Amino acid sequence: MISIALDMMGGDLGSAATLEGAKIFHAAHPEVKLILVGKKEELSSEIGEIVDARDVVAMDAGPLEALKARESSMYKAVELVKANEAQGVVSCGGTGAYLSCATVRLRLIPGVKRSALITAFPTKIKGKKVVVLDAGASNENSGEEIAQFALMGSLYSKFVYGLESPKVYLLSNGGEEHKGSPEGKEAFALLKEDAKLNFCGNIEAREALSGEADVIATDGFSGNLLLKSTEGTAKLMSGMLKDAFKRNIFSMLGYLLCKKGISEMKETMSSKKVGGAMLVGVNGTVVKAHGNSDGEAFANAIEVAYKLISSNMVDKIKEGLSS
Amino acid sequence: MISIALDMMGGDLGSAATLEGAKIFHAAHPEVKLILVGKKEELSSEIGEIVDARDVVAMDAGPLEALKARESSMYKAVELVKANEAQGVVSCGGTGAYLSCATVRLRLIPGVKRSALITAFPTKIKGKKVVVLDAGASNENSGEEIAQFALMGSLYSKFVYGLESPKVYLLSNGGEEHKGSPEGKEAFALLKEDAKLNFCGNIEAREALSGEADVIATDGFSGNLLLKSTEGTAKLMSGMLKDAFKRNIFSMLGYLLCKKGISEMKETMSSKKVGGAMLVGVNGTVVKAHGNSDGEAFANAIEVAYKLISSNMVDKIKEGLSS
DSSP states (O other), rough: EEEEEEEESTTTTHHHHHHHHHHHHHHHTSSEEEEEEOGGGGSSTTTSEEEEEOOOOOOTOOOHHHHOTTBBHHHHHHHHHHHSSSSSEOOOOOOHHHHHHHHHOOOOTTTTTTOOEEEEEEEEEEEEEEEEEEESSSSOHHHHHHHHHHHHHHHHHHHHHSSSSSSEEEEESSSSSOOSSSHHHHHHHHTTTTTTTTEEEEEEEGGSSSSSSSEEEEEEHHHHHHHHHHHHHHHHHHHHHHHTTTTTTHHHHHHHHHHHHHHHHHHOOOOHHEEEEEEBBSSSSEEETTOOOOOOHHHHHHHHHHHHTTTHHHHHHHHHHHH | OOOEEOSSSSSSTTTHHHHHHHHHHHHHHHSSEEEEOOOOOGSSSSSEEEEEEEOOTTTOHHHHHHHTTTTHHHHHHHHHHHHTOOOOEEEEEEEEHHHHHHHHOBBTTTSOOHHHHHHEEESSSSTOEEEEEOOOSSSSOOOOHHHHHHHHHHHHHHHOOOOOSSEEEEEEEESSSSSSSSHHHHHHHHHOOOSSEEEEEEEGGGTSSSSOOOOEEEEEEHHHHHHHHHHHHHHHHHHHHHHTTTHHHHHHHHHHHHHHHHHHHHHHHHHOOOOOOEETTTTEEEEEEOOTTTTTHHHHHHHHHHHHHHTTTHHHHHHHHHO
16 A cells, blocks of 8 residues: 655645645545644544644755754654554655754665756657656756766656656756756767767756757756746746736727636746656655645645656665665 | 948848848848848848958858868958957857857957857737846856856846846845746856845746846856747747638638737747847847848847947946946
């Protein structure tokens, strides 16, 4: 039986949002056991088991703080995976705190140099996603670490999207081999020699969402930048679009006539739909939801964890790294 | 008299595009002397002086190659600034080649540690721009260099946009002081102590275009990433929008009804309108146009050079750095 531990307290919107998310997920997957970790008086035993936790790790808490807060919902939720009572954990708590807590308590898979956040982006090709890692678990990474991210990303793409030979790229400031950050160039040299991967070279941020790449590996600072600037630009353009439609009565009518297509576009660009990013490289399925996740976003993050557990992603990565 | 040297050969679209751009600019500013550098048989003496140059620096040429190509249009155009025959130069040639050529031949302003590409982005606030530097002149930068970019960016914002006390931020993976790349943290420590600047702390890529910041300083790799991913996302969304409007006869009618607002939005997001990025920190006005600039984009890049020369930007930066 699949069992998922949920940190119900860590997000910006508190337990009301996570509880709504858990309910949405439970309605779709009543067979999955949810373990709700948080202040018991705010939770509901109808949709899962409750584990009481009185403390909440603050959004801006550092790694040490999170590891010391043993009575927190975040720490206790991670511990459930360590104790094998759950196969995965989902939290919308602060990135630094949550990822350190998960990495230290669950430990890295043997051979993994650094864990990485892997997140999916929409592309120009309808329905096609590109996964990017590290999207912000680290602040800086060595070339060797980035090369290993490429491998883990390829395995993820293979088993989550069913691609036989995912096209793997390095994020760079130019397409040519001599371009890239110093660490990116190191990773390039390593990947070029790796026959296991379908390594296709450097890709510029401009082409990241073109649909050409299946996997883009980069250091955590750059990956985070890519993620956040995509979000920021999408937000800016959505606002402009809204203004364009609100100009006058004709443009409002115009909006009504093409509403369906516009909604689809918004849906594709919405970070809520993505739901959660996986922390790859640790012993257990660890999913990070957006800090300001509402019910829908949190439900989608639980869905991500569910899919990863069902497809034995952690074992697949273990096998892939040892072969 | 203002005189601007134009590398007519370096872009993807050849002299046809640059000639069109020069004509557009000349029509608007007949008082400005243009020096067209390139294959003389492809140029027109009606809009400016012609300097014959037989060689073209390839788009992917390295710095050394560009510096050796003394008969190239790029090298000769830069030399016109060195010889004081022009106050500024515009090229759509390869970034690496052009910027090295300009930096080596024109030299850095005394006290400048590294030159930087400064480029303007649209923001959520109508008509307001945010300038970002370094947008890709370097591959990596020290904290000290980034702190100096902040100062040069502030001077640029002050004199180009007339802001009294531009709000200066560092690009980071979080808003808090302890966030950022190692170099970003070094720059933070330096800027915090700098009373000359209105330093406001770290800003995430998600907020870069919100209109809060006037200047965002960062290393060249990250700045390039921000620039390119903004472009890529805008392109993706424009494509989606097009599809949304083309769904059926009603959505096409809808498009017609809100066409004006949509066109304005496209205009705001268009990299053609920005035209060119300035290389700050060198002795002379050096403007880099997009490699695939068409006539309109190249004309806008000449316009950028013209404005910078008119406002004595290079002298303002010299004064600002020495005070």
